[in-house]
Amino acid sequence: MLKLVADRQGGAFSRGQASECGYTPDQIRDRLADGRWERIRYGQYAEAVELSHLAPWDQQGVRHQRLVHAVMNSMRPGTVAVSHQSALALHGTPLWGVDLAEVHLNRLDRHRGGRIAGVRHHRGKLTAADLTVVNGLTVTTLPRALLEMACTSSFEAAVISADAARRDHPISVDDLQRLLEVTEFWPGSATARAAWRFSDPMSESVGESRLRVLMHNHGLPAPVLQAAFADADGFVGRVDFYFADEQTVVEFDGLLKYAAGTSDSLIREKLREDRLRALGLQVVRITWADLDHPARVIARIHQAFARSRRTA
Template structure:
């Protein structure tokens, strides 16, 4: 296979800007087809291509973002919605939601247009639109969400002197139209289960992308029963630090256990200057203090979290942490992980063995919090 300079340059530019590419001439199209047949390129969506070696390095959420960035350049006025908007906003959720490879766009109710099989339309009239500006900073690409529809002509080279929301136009790589964060949460909350949606709500509130009131305003303007959204707002908590913790809490709630307090800080009785923050805690009526810790694999493998220590040192530090928590009055420490949470039964068994209160027996444990995480 001969080296195609123009096609290689197109691939390089796409990868540098975190998107795929599409051929813009007949010659490029023919060269693309040849390389698609021999496996050098992949076609994850209609008229969207990438080097197979590069594509293999991307996780499902990032693959979706690459496709959306590419489509937004082909169709600048498209408004991406649902899970696609959540992906662009980088909300927390399970990557399994991308298994079918669908891209979601907002569409007028009753649109007669037939969609390509990889496109799913969410019907809405005059959707609230936000724009996400992707721009270059140093060696990376960053994003900024702003209200209102913006469009950048992909063939237009912006002036280096112009700025947009404090960003030099010469640094902008893409502008993508999406439904507002509040509308995005509503669409996802109506489509997915409580456990799948709660991480999105937690992360949106944590990152100050929207407020509960804005979400309720969207519900008030819809002709759809939004009871599931009200339930999500009731339990959403910005103190949840990541999607794994949010999923764990959702399972705890769905299985009927009391709503735990998040990110509680304990002081070591032998070293008052040392404090430990736990993921979940219950203070029971009989004086027990139960702690639940959600362990992600990154806790043992990510150098930024392990401070470049080996697994043995990390485990020893965890043992010291548990000893300090017991000195601080904790009576029971439960550890769980993503696999146990998704299977549910192993986690439920641990919670039952620890005699974690259940809401059916202790209704006072049903608590609501405001956006700061404080009890109402």
């Protein structure tokens, strides 16, 4: 019975709901003590889940989704809509570099805004076009939530989510234009607009989006994304970034790309890189750890540009 209740609420359930399903105070305490249950927030719990197979940002997204459901489980229906990054988490949009410690809600009633018990209440004006339902919860639509979050985050964080949103969900021009007009004078709207203009659905991962922002911030020319190459033996592959004027390819090796760790995959990648070099291309490979050293990354790319000019 409790599992059915929790499934309807994103995995979260209250202490009262557990009691109604027959769990005694001692049983609740025992399950929390031995790790079968997790305390999501005061009086709200969920069964423990294994998330180690997910990327770190996806783990954070799942945890935040449960926190959102726990908060909404204690709210009066019809008084709020989930908004900002909390809405994006429910929409399944990747979030990186965004504060997920608080749940963001937009008031639908006359309640004041502000921070209360780990919940950030906003007073934005919403229309029916701004609202949808995800997993039984009223939330702001994906484009509305994206602009809400982008107005309160960094350019990099906004681009990462915007790339993913544009890649995975169609956003109509009319809806976007309406929202850009609504948010024109919001604090942070300049960042949101810049991030949207820079966003590209061809960016295929959080890491690629981060690397693209890094290169942009350091003044590199705009590369072609997902350019395809072939040689006399046929298709070689698509590359993450191609600087045509510099005949240079930049590839991002994601955190989980070689999780399987098979020698065959490493050999295939080495042969692919050899074929790219045989076409006269410089190849620069960037890892997740490299992103913590942006000056070093940019220096390596400039060095590849220089090699390309010497061999031209």
